[in-house]
Amino acid sequence: MTQAVMARHAGEPRKERSGLRPGQRVFVWGALIPIFLYLGVFAVFPMVWVVVLSFFNYSPVRIGDGPLGLGGRNPFIGLDNFAAMFADTRAGQIFRISVKNTLIFAFLVLVVNLAITLPLAVLVESVHNRVKGLFRAIYFLPTVSSAVAVAIMWGYVYHPQQGLLNNFIKLIGLTPPKAWLTDPSAFVFGVPLAMIAVIIAYVWMDFGYNLVIFIAALQGIPHELRDAAHIDGATGWSEFFHITIPLLRPTLLLVCTLTMISSFQVFVIFQVMTGGGPQNQTRSLTMEIYENAFRYQAMGWAASMSLVLFAMVLIVTLVQFRILRTDWEY
């Protein structure tokens, strides 16, 4: 028996410490190397390049003396770009305004998004199975639309004269705002009206994602827990607040993190709907980065702002992980 086993092993290809046969190892490396190269060239190198650029006064319209166009007419300036963010200059002021706008946008989007998607997911989950899919599809539809198309469509909705919204407001006997997107003197609870208008459009486009995630999570909550709550006399509200929400905490973490990250990176909807106006009230950090990098060729300054955006996303994500993390499963 032992001899038979040994003989069979002797006939098989030798295995390495990784547990792979030499032929398999070659296949794995052959498959992975192109991906590594792809990521290296298109992800890692650009990230390193952004860090490097942030220490230079670099513009692509100038040929530098050193490697990769750095040095000479594109000089090393140390931390000057970062110091300029706190300076009392126009560039510094616009940077700080754009950071503030980005934070306002991201936090309001998160709140509004959760306030809509979570109850809506519970409602959709409670309807009959035959129409559940239909609701899911309807709510998810805006998500697969082009952001430019959505922005243009909402631009028409908000149009001061021919817009659907103003005409509806007039129809019910109220006075609409003079202009949703271009009036710098219009505020609601201290938030510019134009920012609120953009948030509404963005949430309309984006809430389908979170809805689908919440519906999936709701379906994963064991029925036994709800049944037990019912037996103990829990009402619908108390079940929602004391059973559903606590059990959705890992999903909430995921949704909050994804929503915040995507809100920090929003560009198209601002660019198309407001162009950052009125009076910079909707100028986001991504817009400021784009304008400086590609319109005014201040690539070094834009790179340093990109690093700030990265830091903002990282910090907010870590805070969310800290607050919403759980150490249990069901």
Place this chain on the structure above:
Amino acid sequence: MQRKIFVLFIVIALLAAACGAPAAAPGGTGEGKITLRLWSHQNPSFIQANETVITKFMEANPDIEVKYEQFEYDQFIQALQTSMQAGTEADVIEMFGTWVCSYARGGRLAETPLDVMSYAEAQELFFEAPLNGYYCDGKLYGLPNEFNLEVGGALVNPALFEGKDVPYPPVWNTMDELREQASRLTEFDGDIMVRAGFHFIGGDGLPFLLLEGILEQGGSYFAEDGKHFTFDTPEAIATIQLMMDMVQKDKLVDPVLFNAESNPPYDGFFAGVVAASFIGSWAAGQGLVNYPDFKFDYVNTPVLFGTERKYAADSGWGKVVSVNSKHQEAAWKLARFMTAEQENAITFNGVTGTIPALKALVENPQPVLEKAPWIEPTFKLLPYGHYIGDLTDRDKLFYEIIYPAILQALQGSMTAEQAAQTIHAQANEMVDAAR
């Protein structure tokens, strides 16, 4: 072993595919034929004009093939920057005159060879304002197609003059006359302005009006060093105040509903919500292509102050040659053919409705006017134009500094003095930051 060789082969092939040159390398030659690439921004009339002249050039030069590629305006700037870093930009580029010096000083553009044209020769042929955008630090870096005139004219819509007791086409001799008549063209629905009488709040309109106002009052917007600016002068304040009066007293246009972002002068006019739009004559050419059934005219607007017109003109579109072009001689041949040859310049300016940069076309205006009669009102303005000067970064000064500050004043968030001081401080900050 065979399998290893196969995998190695695949990896090398993928690497080669990723890093290799495109199949048809730019500027490559086939059977001795030179291939040139020409880039421009997307504008229907410009494309039509360039295609006509390129076809003619290839007929006259059968050994040269020209590949003409166009980009959306914003993508065009990005494409220039990224391709210049990689050295893959086109041989000949249609560039806006006020961008030229920043690219030339950055070492990206080829100097015009003396055998193509010297600056002295160019001065004989071209108007000062368009030519000097291509003249940087004593060197010539291309040739202009267009005299970019953004002042002195307006599009007018006859349909919106009907029943308003305003003569059409309007002949506005003074600003008072314009303000009085245009105020009658404005329409309201309750408090909301639904039709602007005279719309001048554009990204180019406000800065050019400011510069014109300063010059016509005998002032200057440049400091003594020729680099820094003086925008906090009484002349600048008076010009901003004039614009504020046109908005706030005369109600010619509502700056919240009509500005560069919402109903801009060109779009608002062709949307039928503006009776008269202050804009360059290029808009008429573009309008004829984009809105062939829309009835409109292009008329003169009066001087802002005094009786003698003085205005700043920046250099318009023209042709430059990349320093990376491997076919410099052929590239310059094409650039010269498209700009300095009278017949081709007539085609370009006639089709695009732009004002000629070549003096000869204005001295003998008939051929261009046959194609673009609406630019005639601008011809009498040309002798009064001064080159706008080295603005450090024209787009930043116009769109990020002057336009927003004056818009805030028009919207009532600033006084004229505050707007002038803001422009002064931010413009000089821009100059200092660029050094």
